[in-house]
Every structure is written in structure tokens, then in C-alpha cells.
Amino acid sequence: MTAVPTRRYASSDLTGCGTAVSSQTLLVLTTCGNAEEARSLAVLLIDQRLAACVNALDKVTSTYRWQDRVQQDQETLLVIKTTAARYPAVEQAIRAHSKYELPEVMAIPVAAGSSAYLDWVRESVAGNED
Numbered sequence: 001m002t003a004v005p006t007r008r009y010a011s012s013d014l015t016g017c018g019t020a021v022s023s024q025t026l027l028v029l030t031t032c033g034n035a036e037e038a039r040s041l042a043v044l045l046i047d048q049r050l051a052a053c054v055n056a057l058d059k060v061t062s063t064y065r066w067q068d069r070v071q072q073d074q075e076t077l078l079v080i081k082t083t084a085a086r087y088p089a090v091e092q093a094i095r096a097h098s099k100y101e102l103p104e105v106m107a108i109p110v111a112a113g114s115s116a117y118l119d120w121v122r123e124s125v126a127g128n129e130d
Contacts, residue, residue, distance in 0.1 A: 023083055023084070023085065023122050024083060024084040024109055024110070025081065025082075025083060025109075025110040025113065025118050025121050025122065026081075026082050026083060026084055026087055026107045026108060026109055026110065027079055027080065027081060027107070027108045027110060028051075028078075028079075028080040028082055028087065028090055028091075028094075028105065028106065028107045028108075029077065029078070029079060029080070029104065029105075029106045029107075029108070030077075030078050030080070030094050030098070030103060030104050030105055030106075031060070031062060031075040031076065031077050031078070031100075031103075031104045032075060032076045032078065032098070032099075033073075033075060033076075033099055033100070034075075034076060035056065035058050035076050037076070037097075037099065038056045038058070038076035038078055039056065040097070041054075041078065041093070041094065041097050041098075042054035042056060042078060042080075044093060044097065045080060045082075045090065045093060048089075048093070049086075049124065049125050049126075049127065050082060050086050050089050050090045050093060050125060051080045051081055051082045051086075051090065051124075051125065052081045052082065052120060052121040052122075052123075052124030052125055053080075053081045053121070053124075054078055054079070054080050054081070055078070055079040056076050056077070056078055057076065057077040057078075057079070058076045059074055059076070060074070060075050060076065060077045061073070061074060061075075062074075062075050081121050082121070082125055083121065083122055083125055084107075084109075085125075086125045087107055091105050
């Protein structure tokens with residue numbers, strides 16, 4: 001297997017839309033092999049104040065190429081609401097608890113949203129900064 005280059009992002013790599021970068025709201029996507037793994041990771045992220053909310057979309061069909069073969073699996077997709085400041089700890093938690101050799105971890109900056117909801121996300125993960 002060819003090694004896949006990885007790029008780790010610090011909160012300074014993620015640009016905000018008129019807000020301080022560290023408080024920029026992110027949607028982090030990851031997949032888990034089953035609903036129980038997803039539930040366990042979601043609870044961990046909430047308990048450690050790494051995420052304000054985690055949505056689990058069960059029975060997502062993922063089609064991808066792995067080790068030069070087309071694969072298709074049923075997975076559970078997690079949509080994690082957090083901030084850029086918490087992103088490194090979120091990624092670390094995902095990597096530590098994933099059963100995958102190369103877990104999916106992607107952060108998408110939120111360009112706009114309800115001010116009250118975005119404030120709630122920031123408040124929910126504040127106070128436990130590394």
C-alpha cells in the first residue's frame with residue numbers, strides 16, 4: 001500500500017468569515033463502521049466539550065477506492081459542530097477512537113448561520129481549551 005500523505009490543520013489554517021479564526025464554527029465530517037461506534041464517539045466528543053452537537057446519519061453507503069480496489073460499505077456518518085480552536089482535539093479524538101486505518105476527518109468552515117446557534121456552538125465548547 002502506498003502511504004497517503006496527510007496534512008494536519010491548525011486552527012490558524014482555517015479562515016473565518018468576519019470572526020476570529022479560533023471561534024470560527026466548523027462542521028467536521030467523519031465516518032464510523034457502525035452505529036454503536038458512532039454513538040460512542042459522539043458521546044465522547046460532547047462529554048469532553050469538543051463538540052456542541054453531533055448528528056449521526058446511519059446506513060450511509062460509501063463508495064471509494066482502497067488499496068487499488070473499489071469498495072462499498074455501509075457506515076454511519078457523523079456531522080460534528082465545533083470551532084476551529086477545538087478542531088485539533090476533535091481530530092485527535094477521532095483518530096484515537098477510529099477502527100479505520102485511515103479515518104475520514106474533514107473540516108468545513110461555516111460561512112453563515114443563525115447568530116444565536118453559532119454563539120451556542122462556541123459557548124458549548126468553550127472553557128476546556130487545550
